[in-house]
Amino acid sequence: MIRHHPDENLLLEYASGSLARGPSLVVAAHVQMCADCRSQLSTLNNLGGSLLNGSPAQPLQANAFERLMERISQIPEKIIHKSEDTPTPVPVGREPAMDHLPKVLNKLLASNPNRRWKTLTRNLQMCRLKSGQRDYEVAFHCLRSGSGLPKHDHRGQEFALVLHGSFSDHNGIYGRGDFVLREPGQVHRPIATQDMDCLCFSAVAAPVSLTGIRGLFLNPLIPFRPG
Amino acid sequence: MAHKLRHNGNGIAVKASQDYKDDWSRLLTQVGAQRDRQAFERVFRHFAPLIKGFHHSRSTQALNAEAADELVQEVMLKVWHKAPCFDQGKASASTWIFTIMRNCRIDMLRRSQRHQNRDSDVDVADIWDENLENQPLLFLQHKRNERDIADGLNALPAEQSHILEKAYMEGKSHSEISEELRLPLGTVKSRVRLAMKKLQARFVR
Numbered sequence: 001m002i003r004h005h006p007d008e009n010l011l012l013e014y015a016s017g018s019l020a021r022g023p024s025l026v027v028a029a030h031v032q033m034c035a036d037c038r039s040q041l042s043t044l045n046n047l048g049g050s051l052l053n054g055s056p057a058q059p060l061q062a063n064a065f066e067r068l069m070e071r072i073s074q075i076p077e078k079i080i081h082k083s084e085d086t087p088t089p090v091p092v093g094r095e096p097a098m099d100h101l102p103k104v105l106n107k108l109l110a111s112n113p114n115r116r117w118k119t120l121t122r123n124l125q126m127c128r129l130k131s132g133q134r135d136y137e138v139a140f141h142c143l144r145s146g147s148g149l150p151k152h153d154h155r156g157q158e159f160a161l162v163l164h165g166s167f168s169d170h171n172g173i174y175g176r177g178d179f180v181l182r183e184p185g186q187v188h189r190p191i192a193t194q195d196m197d198c199l200c201f202s203a204v205a206a207p208v209s210l211t212g213i214r215g216l217f218l219n220p221l222i223p224f225r226p227g
Numbered sequence: 228m229a230h231k232l233r234h235n236g237n238g239i240a241v242k243a244s245q246d247y248k249d250d251w252s253r254l255l256t257q258v259g260a261q262r263d264r265q266a267f268e269r270v271f272r273h274f275a276p277l278i279k280g281f282h283h284s285r286s287t288q289a290l291n292a293e294a295a296d297e298l299v300q301e302v303m304l305k306v307w308h309k310a311p312c313f314d315q316g317k318a319s320a321s322t323w324i325f326t327i328m329r330n331c332r333i334d335m336l337r338r339s340q341r342h343q344n345r346d347s348d349v350d351v352a353d354i355w356d357e358n359l360e361n362q363p364l365l366f367l368q369h370k371r372n373e374r375d376i377a378d379g380l381n382a383l384p385a386e387q388s389h390i391l392e393k394a395y396m397e398g399k400s401h402s403e404i405s406e407e408l409r410l411p412l413g414t415v416k417s418r419v420r421l422a423m424k425k426l427q428a429r430f431v432r
């Protein structure tokens with residue numbers, strides 16, 4: 001059961017199109033896993049539809065329709081399939097459990113055929129993904145079962161989604177489908193639960209700084225590389 | 228079609244509920260299934276001026292007139308090509324066209340930011356779904372939800388509906404709205420939440 005969701009404000013920014021591409025990827029993936037948020041989103045889309053219905057009609061340029069039909073007649077009719085199935089991406093090398101991903105993440109994986117997993121610490125692996133933007137670092141993280149991350153805080157907002165396994169920190173337990181938002185300055189120390197490795201997808205706005213003595217060793221290993 | 232408009236204090240008019248007898252969803256389905264150009268022309272003549280007004284009118288200056296006309300062309304081109312995907316069990320015509328329009332605007336903005344690293348096979352429509360998988364509702368239920376939301380919008384205090392309009396029509400984030408209106412971010416957020424609560428209370432029964 002999903003217990004942690006993006007709040008209404010974030011969903012509204014996503015629905016109205018002002019949320020940046022990085023965090024929107026995380027929200028989209030959550031929405032594809034979460035029926036409650038899908039229903040909220042459909043209300044937010046309805047609101048957009050109502051505002052469109054009520055907007056003051058403005059006269060168009062002369063021949064706007066004819067101009068469009070001219071363009072349409074020049075483009076060969078594309079065959080559009082009702083369900084566009086994204087092929088399941090072929091795993092590269094040794095990869096954590098990547099099945100049952102929301103379709104937006106399958107698409108993202110398929111567009112990153114040369115992705116590589118890097119070992120950051122004995123227990124933490126990371127795989128950066130190109131996502132067509134520069135403001136957020138978009139990546140998968142895999143934390144080995146039963147292990148923890150050093151205490152760290154975030155200098156920028158972090159949007160994350162649990163895809164497999166679960167982790168806990170002082171705020172609670174997060175399992176498959178749970179959405180996690182960490183504000184800059186919030187310090188936390190996530191620990192993966194005993195039985196399974198924990199796979200997360202995230203978009204981070206600025207470097208994650210590790211506090212404490214281990215951070216000294218870890219920080220150079222995690223340069224911030226948005227994309 | 229009779230246009231009975233009520234103003235909610237900001238110059239934005241929301242159609243009163245008795246005007247929801249349109250059959251745009253049926254026409255759009257026809258455009259998709261039969262590639263019916265006459266049906267498409269009717270859809271165009273109705274929605275294209277609304278799309279323009281959404282972005283450029285006396286009360287909204289999100290885009291200048293030329294950019295708004297350009298957006299209209301892009302949106303209606305996509306509406307034509309994507310009409311076979313339109314499913315009136317999932318959304319009404321205006322809601323579906325809204326999602327296409329929002330995505331065109333995101334695309335437009337992205338293309339204008341030259342420094343952005345745009346190299347990605349992930350399309351806007353992969354991130355912002357135009358055909359939200361949802362519990363299929365009866366056509367009438369969509370109509371009712373939409374009517375309830377329109378009525379709800381009319382009933383909102385101006386300070387709340389104003390913020391919703393800025394978010395949707397001008398595509399502004401909460402923090403941009405808070406800067407522009409010189410309101411604390413928390414106030415903007417709570418007005419949005421209050422507004423959504425009121426809108427949802429109308430049809431969560």
Ligand SMILES: [Zn+2]
Pocket residue numbers: 002004005006030031034035036037038
């Ligand atoms: Zn949710």
